[in-house]
Amino acid sequence: xxxxxxxxxxxxxxxxxxxxxxxxxxxxxxxxxxxxxxxxxxxxxxxxxxxxxxxxxxxxxxxxxxxxxxxxxxxxxxxxxxxxxxxxxxxxxxxxxxxxxxxxxxxxxxxxxxxxxxxxxxxxxxxxxxxxxxxxxxxxxxxxxxxxxxxxxxxxxxxxxxxxxxxxxxxxxxxxxxxxxxxxxxxxxxxxxxxxxxxxxxxxxxxxxxxxxxxxxxxxxxxxxxxxxxxxxxxxxxxxxxxxxxxxxxxxxxxxxxxxxxxxxxxxxxxxxxxxxxxxxxxxxxxxxxxxxxxxxxxxxxxxxxxxxxxxxxxxxxxxxxxxxxxxxxxxxxxxxxxxxxxxxxxxxxxxxxxxxxxxxxxxxxxxxxxxxxxxxxxxxxxxxxxxxxxxxxxxxxxxxxxxxxx
Amino acid sequence: xxxxxxxxxxxxxxxxxxxxxxxxxxxxxxxxxxxxxxxxxxxxxxxxxxxxxxxxxxxxxxxxxxxxxxxxxxxxxxxxxxxxxxxxxxxxxxxxxxxxxxxxxxxxxxxxxxxxxxxxxxxxxxxxxxxxxxxxxxxxxxxxxxxxxxxxxxxxxxxxxxxxxxxxxxxxxxxxxxxxxxxxxxxxxxxxxxxxxxxxxxxxxxxxxxxxxxxxxxxxxxxxxxxxxxxxxxxxxxxxxxxxxxxxxxxxxxxxxxxxxxxxxxxxxxxxxxxxxxxxxxxxxxxxxxxxxxxxxxxxxxxxxxxxxxxxxxxxxxxxxxxxxxxxxxxxxxxxxxxxxxxxxxx
Numbered sequence: 180x181x182x183x184x185x186x187x188x189x190x191x192x193x194x195x196x197x198x199x200x201x202x203x204x205x206x207x208x209x210x211x212x213x214x215x216x217x218x219x220x221x222x223x224x225x226x227x228x229x230x231x232x233x234x235x236x237x238x239x240x241x242x243x244x245x246x247x248x249x250x251x252x253x254x255x256x257x258x259x260x261x262x263x264x265x266x267x268x269x270x271x272x273x274x275x276x277x278x279x280x281x282x283x284x285x286x287x288x289x290x291x292x293x294x295x296x297x298x299x300x301x302x303x304x305x306x307x308x309x310x311x312x313x314x315x316x317x318x319x320x321x322x323x324x325x326x327x328x329x330x331x332x333x334x335x336x337x338x339x340x341x342x343x344x345x346x347x348x349x350x351x352x353x354x355x356x357x358x359x360x361x362x363x364x365x366x367x368x369x370x371x372x373x374x375x376x377x378x379x380x381x382x383x384x385x386x387x388x389x390x391x392x393x394x395x396x397x398x399x400x401x402x403x404x405x406x407x408x409x410x411x412x413x414x415x416x417x418x419x420x421x422x423x424x425x426x427x428x429x430x431x432x433x434x435x436x437x438x439x440x441x442x443x444x445x446x447x448x449x450x451x452x453x454x455x456x457x458x459x460x461x462x463x464x465x466x467x468x469x470x471x472x473x474x475x476x477x478x479x480x481x482x483x484x485x486x487x488x489x490x491x492x493x494x495x496x497x498x499x500x501x502x503x504x505x506x507x508x509x510x511x512x513x514x515x516x517x518x519x520x521x522x523x524x525x526x527x528x529x530x531x532x533x534x535x536x537x538x539x540x541x542x543x544x545x546x547x548x549x550x551x552x553x554x555x556x557x558x559x560x561x562x563x564x565x566x567x568x569x570x571x572x573x574x575x576x577x578x579x580x581x582x583x584x585x586x
Numbered sequence: 587x588x589x590x591x592x593x594x595x596x597x598x599x600x601x602x603x604x605x606x607x608x609x610x611x612x613x614x615x616x617x618x619x620x621x622x623x624x625x626x627x628x629x630x631x632x633x634x635x636x637x638x639x640x641x642x643x644x645x646x647x648x649x650x651x652x653x654x655x656x657x658x659x660x661x662x663x664x665x666x667x668x669x670x671x672x673x674x675x676x677x678x679x680x681x682x683x684x685x686x687x688x689x690x691x692x693x694x695x696x697x698x699x700x701x702x703x704x705x706x707x708x709x710x711x712x713x714x715x716x717x718x719x720x721x722x723x724x725x726x727x728x729x730x731x732x733x734x735x736x737x738x739x740x741x742x743x744x745x746x747x748x749x750x751x752x753x754x755x756x757x758x759x760x761x762x763x764x765x766x767x768x769x770x771x772x773x774x775x776x777x778x779x780x781x782x783x784x785x786x787x788x789x790x791x792x793x794x795x796x797x798x799x800x801x802x803x804x805x806x807x808x809x810x811x812x813x814x815x816x817x818x819x820x821x822x823x824x825x826x827x828x829x830x831x832x833x834x835x836x837x838x839x840x841x842x843x844x845x846x847x848x849x850x851x852x853x854x855x856x857x858x859x860x861x862x863x864x865x866x867x868x869x870x871x872x873x874x875x876x877x878x879x880x881x882x883x884x885x886x887x888x889x890x891x892x893x894x895x896x897x898x899x900x901x902x903x904x905x906x907x908x909x910x911x912x913x914x915x916x917x918x919x920x921x922x923x924x925x926x927x928x929x930x931x932x933x
Contacts, residue, residue, distance in 0.1 A: 461636065461672050531697050533632075533674075541632050541674040545695030545702050547684065555692070555705035574708040578670070 205241055205250040208520055210234065210507060211272040213265060213282045213290075216257040221435060221481070222283060222499065226304055227255050228478045229500030230281050233507035235477065242514050249520060251511065262286030269293045278522050279510045281503050285353070287311050287320065295319045298523030300513075302506035305499055307429075308357035314549045319526050321509075321549040323502040323542065325456040329554030330429050331361035334402060334454050335369065337559055337573055338427065343400040344374040346393035348413065350381040350405030358404030358429060374398035379409055390416040394424070402427045410451075411440035418447040430455040435483040435495050438565055442485045451562045452570065456552045457579060458498060458538050464580050466539030467501070474500060480586060485565050491585035493565045501537040505551065508534045509542065607757060607784040612856060615768070615778040615863035619749045619796070622868075623727045625719075626678030626699045629874030638707065639668040640675075640877035644884040646728075649891040650827055654732030654739065656725040657893050658718075662687055663873050665703070665713040675703040675876040677715070680723035690714035701873075717873075729800055729869050729886060730815070730831050739806055739827070740820045745869055746797035751857045753792050753850060754785035761852035762844055768859055769840040777879060778863050783853055794858055798866040799836055804829035804888075814838075826890035833869040833884070836862040 212230050216223035234251040241248040254275065256268035265286025270293055272280050277299060282290075284306020294301050300319050303311055307327040312320050338345060347366065349359035359378065366373050375396035377389050390413060393401060401424055403413045410428050414437070417424055431437075432453030441447050458467050474497045481495040513528035514520060533543030542551050558576040560567040566584040569576040618624075631638065642665050649658035664687075667673060678700050686693045694715040695702030703713050733740040764781045771778045800815040807825025814834060839859050844852060871882040 540672065541704065543702075545697050547696040548693065553692075553705050574670070575706050 205238075205248045207252045208242070208249045208514075209252050209254055209272075209275055209277045210510065211268075211275070211277040211280045212253055212255045212503070213258055213268045213272065213280055214255065215260045215283055215285060216255065218258075218260040219283075221495075222305065223255075223257070225481065225495075225497060225500045226281060226283060226503045227253065228474065229304075229497065229503030230507050232474055232477055232500070233504040233511070237507070237511045242511060244514060244518055244520060249514070251507070258283065258285045260285050262289060266290045266293065273297045273299060278514070278520055278525055279507075281506055284308070284311060284324075291317050291320050298521070298526050300510065300522065300526040300529055302503075302510070304502040304506060306354065306357070307361075308353075309361065310357075312549045314530075314547060317549075321506070321529060321544050321551065323506050323551035324499070325430060325454070325552050325557050326550060326554065327357050327361035327429070328364070329552070329557050330454045331358070331365035333554065333557040333559075334362075334427060334429075335365040335372075337454075338400065338402065339366075339369050339372050341400075343372065343425075344396075344398050345372055345400045345402050346374050346396065346398035347376045348379055348389065348393065348401060348403045348405070349377075350379045350409040352381040352406050352409075354431070355379070355381060355405040355409065362402065362404060379403075379405060379413070381406055381409055384412060385416065386412045387416045387420065389413075390420065390422070394420075394422055398424065400425045400427060403432075404429055405431065407431050407434035407436035408440070410434075411437045414441060414447050414451065415444075418444065423450075426451050428453045430498070433498075433560070433567060435481075438483050438485045438493070445485065445488075445565055448562045448565060452559055453567070454557055454559050456498065456502075457540075457556045457558045457575070458496060458501070458582060459579055460536075460539035461578075462539045464582060466535070467537060467582065470501060470504070470537035471497060482586075483565070487564045487566065487585055493584055494586055496582060496584060502551070505534065505536045505542045509544070509551075607786050608789075609782050610752070610754070610785055610789055612764070612781045612783055613749065613751055613860045613864070614780040615860045616780070616867060617864055618868050619747045619861065619864055620868070624678065624868070624871045624874035625724060625727055626680055627874075628871070629675060629677045629876040631876035632674040632676070636669065636671060638671070638673055638877060640875055640880040641666040642871070642873070642875040642877075642880060642882045644871075644873050644882075646872055646884060646886045648725075648728060648886060648888045650732065650888055651893050652734070652890060654734045654827070656721050656728065658891070659721045659724045659728075660716065660718050661724075661873055662714065662716045663701075665876070667707050667711045667713060668709070670707060670709050672706055673703060673711075673876075675713075677701040677703070677873055677876070679717060679873055680720035682718040682720055684715050684717040687714040687716040727872065729798065729833060730802070730829070730888060732827065732888075734824075737824050738820055738822045739824070740818055741802060741815055741829075742818045743797050743800055743815045745800070745833070745865055746795055746817075747865065748793045748795050749861045749864075751792050751794040751861065752789040753854055753857075754783075754789040755787040756849035756853040757784040757786065758849045758852060760784060761849060761856055764856055765840065765844060765852065765859065768856070768863070769837075772835045772837070772840060772863070775881065777867075778860070781856070781860075783856070785853070786849070794861060796858060796861045796865050798862065798869045799834040799838070801832045801834045802829055827888055828890070829888045831886040831888065833866045835866060 212227045214223035214226045231253050238250045258265040266289045269290035280301045282301050282303050284303045303322040304324050309328045312322045347362050349355040483493040485493050512532040512534050513525045516532050517524040517528035530546045536542035559570045559573050568581040569579040571577050644663045646661045648656045684694050684696045684701050691711045692705050729745045731742040731744045802815050803812045805828045806823040809823035870884050872884040875882045
């Protein structure tokens with residue numbers, strides 16, 4: 180009996196020495212999501228969900244570094260779209276020994292220094308302003324999101340050959356102002372294509388006068404760079420005046436808010452064309468649909484809150500979540516590459532790793548370029564019946580399949 | 587063609603009666619004979635289900651100091667990419683820095699030991715990178731070495747390598763045909779493919795030393811040179827070197843008459859030609875080509891140049907005070923203290 184007990188004790192002890200450690204024996208590593216949870220809840224939540232999904236997958240096996248198994252944990256901090264709060268959040272993130280920060284982008288011009296002093300990498304997954312990322316002066320700032328520069332140049336490349344007279348309109352939010360600068364640069368060599376340039380008040384409900392000015396300037400297309408509310412207001416002003424002018428936007432045109440605002444007039448959304456980061460790779464829709472399925476299994480379906488004419492509910496494709504997901508996966512790969520959990524070493528290793536992104540594309544940074552979405556990956560999609568499909572008159576977009584957006 | 591086939595079959599039949607002819611694979615004209623070149627493991631393409639067609643043209647600029655030692659190496663690689671779709675190329679190299687050269691449709695990325703290209707090719711795209719390479723690592727893979735002495739310089743073909751091979755008696759007609767096929771492919775710029783041989787005796791392992799022939803053109807001092815360097819050559823001239831070196835196909839080997847050669851001699855020549863082609867291919871892909879079957883060319887330009895002056899040494903100025911000054915200072919301090927003590931005692 181005694182020998183049997185000894186064998187049992189030995190067996191239990193040996194089992195404890197096994198390769199995979201249980202989550203309770205793992206050392207936590209914090210990743211902070213710094214997002215606008217109170218002012219732009221959908222955006223904040225989708226960034227958080229993307230990060231959490233990647234963390235779940237990484238933690239399935241844990242991160243084994245130098246004999247210790249680590250697991251990632253997500254902490255969320257609300258910027259409320261306030262740069263001051265974003266900066267304060269960054270101090271907290273550093274104080275909580277975060278190994279990385281997934282950031283929407285608000286206040287990054289000030290907050291990056293705080294993170295940089297501790298060597299903490301920041302992954303911007305929404306704001307596209309050109310000044311945000313600079314591998315030389317801001318070595319800890321990375322981005323996985325289409326850049327304003329890339330969006331503006333792709334829009335110019337797409338629109339100028341069409342011979343349109345374009346009204347360049349941007350709102351006075353940080354996002355709109357940065358976009359306005361990018362558009363000014365992109366159209367600087369083709370001023371004859373520009374009918375008028377206008378700055379729109381971001382909080383205005385009625386943009387009728389500004390839209391009327393564009394019409395009187397003989398604009399034959401509106402290119403509107405602003406928050407979703409601005410785009411909805413421009414569409415309302417134009418369509419309610421009976422002006423069926425084509426409207427082009429950056430990715431905010433696909434924000435659910437635009438369709439929610441125009442739910443009573445779904446035909447006003449028809450034809451709205453936006454530029455965005457491609458959601459699928461050459462391999463097809465498979466990888467993205469798999470990612471979407473995992474996302475929905477974990478967090479449920481994000482519904483736009485509108486229906487198609489056939490009565491089917493329209494859902495949001497988790498584009499920004501995909502960027503957060505990819506960044507967290509790159510951080511995990513960088514931890515393994517660095518063989519260390521020290522933030523400065525993770526930051527350095529982020530320049531050297533590539534992972535397969537949620538859309539099947541190769542995702543990674545390098546020493547010269549901290550942009551995870553290259554300009555070539557920007558495509559155009561057009562709305563019809565509250566859902567959108569890639570356009571056929573652009574070489575890249577024409578190769579992309581349409582993703583299902585109803586349930 | 588039909589005549590060759592009939593002859594080969596007849597030969598087979600004859601040898602089949604004497605010895606059972608064995609089929610053995612010849613050394614590949616494509617497989618590298620050493621780890622480098624291409625540098626740092628070569629190039630890869632992370633394809634998404636299809637392959638881009640890529641032609642690579644590389645110019646390697648080598649700066650030499652007066653004794654012929656390379657001290658700066660840069661490479662400009664032009665990739666002509668065809669086939670619509672995404673691309674993600676990794677070009678291995680001991681790269682110190684990289685930038686897009688004029689005419690490039692995109693900007694290259696830099697990692698610890700590679701150049702990165704990523705983007706969408708709408709049909710045809712030219713990607714041009716200019717990279718500064720670590721001379722200590724890259725110079726080991728240069729095809730030419732110079733040994734300077736007063737009034738002369740010896741140019742050494744540094745591509746030589748010992749490769750494993752074999753020798754045996756072989757059936758003659760297929761060997762002739764294989765050599766003719768190799769020469770045909772090479773003359774048309776088609777990548778040569780591997781072949782096999784019917785041998786009638788047991789193959790014996792051997793070592794063969796092969797080198798890529800190098801076309802050397804340019805000037806050494808005032809002397810113009812243009813010749814194919816197979817091994818080494820001493821030029822009686824001195825002065826700055828301005829030489830362009832291009833790996834050449836082994837045409838001498840491929841075009842030499844085969845009449846009267848035995849099956850063993852033909853087999854030896856075929857294996858040597860095959861191995862030499864493999865070596866030439868290596869030096870034509872100094873930086874690698876993400877399309878393994880794409881065309882690759884590399885030109886090496888060797889130039890004598892002045893080494894950059896080392897950064898000026900920091901001169902630290904230590905003010906050396908004379909003992910007299912130091913004594914005077916100490917005396918002054920003591921006097922001041924004594925004065926202060928006196929004033930305090932009186933207060």
